[in-house]
Amino acid sequence: MTTHHAVDAYLATWNARGEQRTKLIAEHWASDATYTDPLAEVAGHDALDALIGGVHEQFPGCVFTPVGAVDAHHRQLRFQWGLGPDGAEPLAVGFDVLILDEDGRIKDVRGFLDKVPGA
Amino acid sequence: MTTHHAVDAYLATWNARGEQRTKLIAEHWASDATYTDPLAEVAGHDALDALIGGVHEQFPGCVFTPVGAVDAHHRQLRFQWGLGPDGAEPLAVGFDVLILDEDGRIKDVRGFLDKVPGA
Numbered sequence: 001m002t003t004h005h006a007v008d009a010y011l012a013t014w015n016a017r018g019e020q021r022t023k024l025i026a027e028h029w030a031s032d033a034t035y036t037d038p039l040a041e042v043a044g045h046d047a048l049d050a051l052i053g054g055v056h057e058q059f060p061g062c063v064f065t066p067v068g069a070v071d072a073h074h075r076q077l078r079f080q081w082g083l084g085p086d087g088a089e090p091l092a093v094g095f096d097v098l099i100l101d102e103d104g105r106i107k108d109v110r111g112f113l114d115k116v117p118g119a
Numbered sequence: 120m121t122t123h124h125a126v127d128a129y130l131a132t133w134n135a136r137g138e139q140r141t142k143l144i145a146e147h148w149a150s151d152a153t154y155t156d157p158l159a160e161v162a163g164h165d166a167l168d169a170l171i172g173g174v175h176e177q178f179p180g181c182v183f184t185p186v187g188a189v190d191a192h193h194r195q196l197r198f199q200w201g202l203g204p205d206g207a208e209p210l211a212v213g214f215d216v217l218i219l220d221e222d223g224r225i226k227d228v229r230g231f232l233d234k235v236p237g238a
Contacts, residue, residue, distance in 0.1 A: 038192045073157045076229050078214075095197075097216050097229050110195050110216050110229065 003072035006100055007079055010109075014052055014064040014081075025049055030107040037094070037111030061085055067093060075100040080114060091117040122191035125219055126198055129228075133171055133183040133200075144168055149226040156213070156230030180204055186212060194219040199233060210236040 009028040016024050025045050034043045035051065042051050067080035067090070077098045082090025093115035099108035128147040135143050144164045153162045154170065161170050186199035186209070196217045201209025212234035218227035 036193050036195060041193050071231055073231075074155050074160050076155055078231055099229070110218070112190055112192075112197055 003077050003100075004070055006077060006098060006104065006106065007066060007070050010096075010098060010106060011064045011066060011081060013048075014055075016052075017056065021049060021052060028105055030101050030103075030105045033105070033107050033109075035109040035111070037096075037109075038113055059083060059091070062091065065090065075102075075104075090115070122196050122219075123189055125196060125217060125223065125225065126185060126189050129215075129217060129225060130183045130185060130200060132167075133174075135171075136175065140168060140171060147224055149220050149222075149224045152224070152226050152228070154228040154230070156215075156228075157232055178202060178210070181210065184209065194221075194223075209234070 006028075009024065013021060013024040013028060022045075025048055029045060029048060032044060033048065035041070035048060040051050042048060062083050063086050065082045065084075067082045070077055070079040072078075077100075078095070079098075080093055080095050083092045083094070084090035092113065095112045095114050097110040098106055099110075101107040125147075128143065132140060132143040132147060141164075144167055148164060148167065151163060152167065154160070154167060159170050161167060181202050182205050184201045184203075186201045189196055189198040191197075196219075197214065198217075199212055199214050202211040202213070203209035211232065214231045214233050216229040217225055218229075220226040
């Protein structure tokens with residue numbers, strides 16, 4: 001998995017529902033993966049799945065899209081993403097650093113928010 | 120140690136020499152701390168000390184200074200720093216995410232470069 005594929009897999013996971021999301025998590029995330037952003041701190045596949053499901057309930061009809069370029073070295077990547085209605089200006093913009101394990105699976109996410117809804 | 124103190128301690132470590140640097144590393148960095156930027160991937164106090172010493176040799180007379188604000192939550196911090204002659208425009212600007220352990224010591228650094236000398 002190249003670094004750009006990792007970001008694609010990451011955003012695909014955030015956009016997926018039901019069995020498709022479970023499959024993407026199993027395929028692209030380390031079993032003990034950790035995820036920390038300003039609003040959540042979780043570890044493991046089930047907690048990730050539940051976290052993403054909760055965000056879907058909070059922002060129905062919204063999608064995650066890549067914003068700008070990916071900067072990567074040594075199995076660590078930084079990039080921005082947007083969250084908003086499909087095809088529209090993102091309501092929120094975030095910034096993540098992903099750390100990949102030796103098999104290219106996501107093992108750690110360090111997230112920050114650059115733009116929040118209503119701000 | 121508050122998050123801003125962590126950044127102060129981090130930059131102080133990068134600016135220190137000899138015994139002062141050894142002391143700062145022992146005080147503010149976890150014993151198994153890891154550090155990864157585009158040019159280096161090291162772990163542990165001795166390797167950190169050697170890495171910083173090498174950068175001092177490469178950029179004699181230069182100092183690390185904070186750039187902009189620190190954004191922090193859940194023991195993780197993001198911020199920019201500059202490297203250049205004291206009081207002058209930085210030659211290089213970098214961006215780091217620091218992860219602190221439960222005692223507030225630096226346990227992981229994920230570094231990227233925003234501006235490199237000559238670019």
